[in-house]
Amino acid sequence: MYFIRFVLLAVLIVLNLSSTLFAGSAAPLIFEHGPRDGSKIALTFDACPTSRSDEYDEKVINVLLAEKVPATLFMSGRWVEKNPEKTKFLASQPQFEIAAHSYYHPHMVEKDNERVLRELKRTQALIKRVTGQTPHFFRPPFGEVDDRVAKLAAETGLVTVQYDLASGDADPNLSPQRIERGVLRDARGGSIIVFHMNRNGMHKAEVLPVIISGLRKKGFTLVTVGELLKKK
Template sequence: MKLKLILLFLIIAVSLPAEVITFLPSYRKVVFLTFDACETKTPSYFDKKILDFLIKNKIPATFFISGKFANRNRETLSEISKYNFFSIQNHSYDHNLHMEKMTDADIEMDLNKTSQLIAEITGKKPSLFRFPGGNYDNRSLKLVEDLGYRVVHWSFESGDPDKKMTSDLIFEKVKRNVKRGSIMIFHINGRGWHTSEALPQIINYLNSEGYHLELLENFLKNEKFN
């Protein structure tokens, strides 16, 4: 009987589908603030207004950083990695918007190169990954998971890369869509045009509604207790 149970467990474990996390159920009123940071056609840097606000208010935030962005922003990345309310994660090296078209070898090389660079700068290797543009297929997803990463995307888009999205529009979109377990996505590479103006409104609203901000990494480590 014991052998049958072990075999059944192994069969289930092997057949479990790869997973993209877009929402994290919890009995607690917890939500997650995430920021993407990648290179654009021109050199990109951390949005200082956003960083200053997050640091001043000690707001838990998870940053998905591309390798090129990390390399260009080494000093700032090293500094912010010292805050225990920040988490630095992998967002690929070149920010290829169609990693599903890359070979297995190229995907593995890309992720390893990025994680090694982030570990070199921050002293800690990422455990989470976010596909650029949210684009993937079953093969690329399984490969990333086999490399030891959990893939985390988002519950809804804030729309902040759109210049037409004013701070009020961003706030209203968050207010309309956020709920317990939501993973919010913004940009901190200078392409979140009105994000720094919207954040105080968003944080005040979340606090007034009793939401608790938490790091993805910490929550996932203790998932069964949340």
């Protein structure tokens, strides 16, 4: 009996020590999806800097406008810098939510704290200056993030948002049918789906109406990330 009491006491001490060590040090949240028990899905579009930083797939935006689809647009600073008027126009559309996608699109996990903060703050400041809006969300380039980067983002007021479903729209080797099937098959309540609004994809504008229609027929409601996560 004494031995059992001793073991229980030791366990309690360890648990108490663990709670003390980790109190207040929880990893910053990195959202890959929203609530799974609902019918909301967020369509997101990245504007990455390219060899031609002025690249812009207007047909994609026209589809979203025509279909009245809310969407979150993750913009890199370089893209905004090259497209200030387009950025202003997009920000003026009530259905769109403007978010940050770093400035130069580096591998953030490989950069030191100073560089990460510079990327984030410079992008925030530029978007604010061009649109008058302060972004609330940040998507790391290449889908690469760790707790350190997410914590630095949180320090600048940004919530880190990944995705749980990649559309594959930037892969010229994927057929429209394969993109459509993949998205409609794998979409779930709470999904955050990533597309691109650059011209580096081959079938975006072609498949988007089919995907939008298919998701709605399945009973999903399309919303912004802010609405999905209720973080605005």
